Amino acid sequence: MQPLSDSSVFSPWQPGIFSLSVYGILILVLLAVLLFLTEWLGHRRPGAEKQRPYESGIIPTGAARLRYPVPFFMVAVFFLLFDLEGAFIFSWAIAAKPLGWAGWLQITFFIFVLLLGLAYIWLKGGLAWGPTTHKK
Amino acid sequence: MVLDWLLGMIVLLVKLGLILGALLFGAAYLVWAERKFLARLQIRLGPNRAGKFGLLQPIADAMKMLTKEDLVPDGADTFVFKLAPVVVAVTAMLMFAVVPVAPDLVLFGRSIPMVIADLNVGLLFIFALSSLGVYGVALGGWASNSKFALLGGIRGAAQMISYELALGLSLVPVVMLAGSMSLTEIVAAQERVPFIILQPISFAIFVISAMAESKRIPFDLPEAENELGAGFHTEYSGMRFGLFFIGEYVHIQVLGALTAVFFLGGWRGPLLPPVIWLVLKIIFVALIMIWIRGTLPRLRYDQLMALGWKVLIPAALVNIVLTGVLILLV
Numbered sequence: 419m420q421p422l423s424d425s426s427v428f429s430p431w432q433p434g435i436f437s438l439s440v441y442g443i444l445i446l447v448l449l450a451v452l453l454f455l456t457e458w459l460g461h462r463r464p465g466a467e468k469q470r471p472y473e474s475g476i477i478p479t480g481a482a483r484l485r486y487p488v489p490f491f492m493v494a495v496f497f498l499l500f501d502l503e504g505a506f507i508f509s510w511a512i513a514a515k516p517l518g519w520a521g522w523l524q525i526t527f528f529i530f531v532l533l534l535g536l537a538y539i540w541l542k543g544g545l546a547w548g549p550t551t552h553k554k
Numbered sequence: 555m556v557l558d559w560l561l562g563m564i565v566l567l568v569k570l571g572l573i574l575g576a577l578l579f580g581a582a583y584l585v586w587a588e589r590k591f592l593a594r595l596q597i598r599l600g601p602n603r604a605g606k607f608g609l610l611q612p613i614a615d616a617m618k619m620l621t622k623e624d625l626v627p628d629g630a631d632t633f634v635f636k637l638a639p640v641v642v643a644v645t646a647m648l649m650f651a652v653v654p655v656a657p658d659l660v661l662f663g664r665s666i667p668m669v670i671a672d673l674n675v676g677l678l679f680i681f682a683l684s685s686l687g688v689y690g691v692a693l694g695g696w697a698s699n700s701k702f703a704l705l706g707g708i709r710g711a712a713q714m715i716s717y718e719l720a721l722g723l724s725l726v727p728v729v730m731l732a733g734s735m736s737l738t739e740i741v742a743a744q745e746r747v748p749f750i751i752l753q754p755i756s757f758a759i760f761v762i763s764a765m766a767e768s769k770r771i772p773f774d775l776p777e778a779e780n781e782l783g784a785g786f787h788t789e790y791s792g793m794r795f796g797l798f799f800i801g802e803y804v805h806i807q808v809l810g811a812l813t814a815v816f817f818l819g820g821w822r823g824p825l826l827p828p829v830i831w832l833v834l835k836i837i838f839v840a841l842i843m844i845w846i847r848g849t850l851p852r853l854r855y856d857q858l859m860a861l862g863w864k865v866l867i868p869a870a871l872v873n874i875v876l877t878g879v880l881i882l883l884v
Binding site for chain 2: 434437438440445448449459461464469470472482483490493494497507512526533548
């Protein structure tokens with residue numbers, strides 16, 4: 419967003435936040451119309467058989483909200499760490515030219531540490547899926 | 555002053571209506587193109603009953619989806635279940651807001667910007683929305699009260715966040731070269747050379763991660779039909795299923811547009827008008843994606859994660875450092 423002045427915020431001629439808001443509202447209206455139409459036109463004959471969760475014809479047993487495997491959780495944690503570091507890299511990237519070699523050296527050190535971290539979780543088996551055949 | 559505002563508002567609404575209409579029309583006919591092209595790759599005919607070459611098929615499909623029963627399965631979290639497809643569709647369509655379709659149009663002495671919102675954090679806006687899109691998949695899978703859907707949702711969430719990292723890091727060199735995160739500026743920076751020539755590695759990483767982000771073969775594990783039914787949208791029917799579909803195909807167009815903007819020079823091209831060039835580039839990327847779908851088998855989950863974490867992310871990081879050297883030397 420560019421620096422805001424009172425006159426330009428609500429100007430429909432500017433490609434700014436106002437235009438974006440109108441676009442967002444249009445999308446919501448469109449989806450509301452679609453969902454209203456389907457509510458209005460759609461058949462509605464619910465039944466116990468029809469509403470049973472689909473499991474290829476077998477009657478479902480137990481809870482559907484399984485406790486999911488730990489690797490998925492680890493992926494989420496790694497994502498948080500690396501995405502945050504991605505934000506640092508972006509803030510350097512936008513000023514890569516003015517910051518010169520000093521900036522490059524610093525971000526290279528940062529990325530080197532990042533790669534070390536990646537190598538560490540790799541060696542520790544954090545990126546392994548399924549049973550491993552070799553000893554950790 | 556008020557008249558000027560009203561006139562501007564009308565112009566804005568027409569512009570937004572055209573863009574939104576083009577996106578939805580594009581989504582409908584991309585489905586048709588995919589079915590037709592895929593059928594040809596598999597030596598079948600594809601849809602050919604509704605209209606000439608099956609051209610009316612998307613309209614028939616839309617009618618059918620509107621009149622189908624909107625079913626909520628037993629034990630589902632109704633609110634979240636109904637919300638999830640809307641999240642997927644809205645985030646996909648909102649992403650297009652920052653894509654410049656053409657240079658500013660001058661009409662009767664007024665300049666009309668041919669981009670909905672030229673945010674100077676355009677790139678971050680796209681990342682934010684694609685992160686929000688993960689919620690649609692994960693919540694839709696969780697709320698369905700079905701094991702297939704839950705497994706699909708979890709797989710989808712893990713896959714999408716992993717490849718989002720590679721996607722983000724592959725665009726760092728583009729930001730470095732353009733010196734800006736505004737998509738208009740990025741297109742402006744490619745006046746002489748499109749970035750695909752300067753950054754072929756980034757381009758490859760971006761395209762692979764973009765395909766994984768849109769959950770298409772060879773990365774379609776969240777909806778792998780031979781193990782999970784239909785994955786995270788197994789339990790959806792009617793227009794809510796349709797919204798997942800609209801979201802997916804609008805997302806493909808957005809990714810095509812982003813590939814064009816970041817690497818292929820955006821709307822730039824000789825002879826033809828800029829908008830046509832952008833559309834051609836989007837169609838080109840979409841057709842390549844369909845072709846890949848017709849050619850490659852699905853990856854295994856460990857292969858998928860290994861490709862993302864052990865190949866693409868390190869490659870993207872090294873590429874950033876090398877691009878730094880390149881920029882400072884030149």
